[in-house]
Amino acid sequence: MSEAMPWTSAGPAAERLAVHRDDVELRGRTGFDPRFLAPGPLLPVPLPVPGPHAPPVVVLPYTHFTVVLRPDRRLAVATVAAVDGARLRDVDRAGSQWWLDPRVPQEQQTGPEVYARNDLDRGHLVRRRDPVWGTPEEAAQANSDTFCYTNAAPQHAGFNQSEELWLGLEDHVLQYAQTYDQRLAVVTGPVFADDDPVYRGVALPRRFYKVVAHLRAGRTVELAASAFLLDQSAMVERFGARAERAGRVPDLEPYRTFQVPVRDVALLTGLDLGPLPAADRLPAVAARAAGVPAGWRRVSAPDDVVW
Structure with a gap:
């Protein structure tokens, strides 16, 4: 859900077999630290997890981020990444290869077969x-870890590679x-629905969310969060049978x-998003637009965002 691939999933590179790693290579990964924003007991951001009656999940730590995988959907229900603006580095993505996580069975991951010979991209959830x-x-190591299939979700190429909206927001x-x-602390993932269109055995999410948290310094230090939603319904419906969605949130x-x-x-x-x-x-009150749920705010440029 971030950078466009140097090749699209329609090309021959998509048909390469996934790289397999050994468990040993992943030892020592600690994942996202809930105390990353503020050391000590002040303002922790816990791992986003489903409620007690939700399907089981598997928590997979990587370098500076964690994936919460839902095996029944073969996709992450949530990811959370630590971003340290003072210590960011430029790492060339050339030569990076997608790989399957050996800590979970292959059939619980969405691998290369779903992305071959079509317009579906491997959309990074945790941006590279x-x-x-x-x-x-x-x-x-973090750069390489983001190329694990557990950190990808099927996204239409036009959606994933759009520089004008979602990617522009991520850049901002x-x-x-x-x-x-x-x-x-950046929480990202798909919005699952029971009637998501099924393609090659995988239900394709129509919507994706992102929640960005940081600390605001004023008279006191306080936690601040902003959330965003993007829709790819019209682009993925053709990959599966359209289903009735009466009584649900209107399509965007x-x-x-x-x-x-x-x-x-x-x-x-x-998801339990803790203090976010x-x-x-x-603001609690936002203008209502046609077909837009109350309280939602359309974002067409970074200046539209309320931080």
Whole structure:
């Protein structure tokens, strides 16, 4: 859900077999630290996890980020990444290869067969550049870790490679972290629905969310969070049978990014987002537009974002 691949999934490179790694190579990965934004007991950001009655998940730590995998969907229900703006590094993505995580069975991951010979991209959930910081060795390891299939979701090429909205927002967030040496906690994932169109045995998510948290310094240090939602319904419907969606949140237009209340992300995903809904920076009252849920704010440029 970030950078466009140097080749698209329609090309011959998509048909390469996935790289397999050994468990030994992944030992020592600690994942996202809930105390990353503020050391000690102040303002922790816990791992986003589904409620007690949700399907089982597997927590997979990587370098500077964690993936919460839902095996029944073969995709992550959530990812959370630590972004250290003061220690970001530029790492060349050339030569990076997608790989399957040996810690979970292959059939619980969405591998290369879903992306071959079509317009579906391997969309990074944790953006490749976000966790690439620290020592040169740490940064290189984080870069490689983002290419695990557990950190990918099927996204239409037009959606994944759009520079105008979602990717522009991600650029804006990363530039903010780098310019002001800020630390960010970035939670990203798909919004699952029971009637998502099924393609090659995988239900394709129609929507994706992102919640960005940071600390605001005023009279006191406080946690601040902003949430966003983007829709690819019109582009993925043709990959599966259309289903009736009566009584659900109205479909959004493709390529449209919305800033939404953090609590709405929690309700749509069933995730426990800890203190983030209470730290929301979006005003409680927003203008209602046709076909747009109350409280949602359309974002067409970075200046539209309420931080």
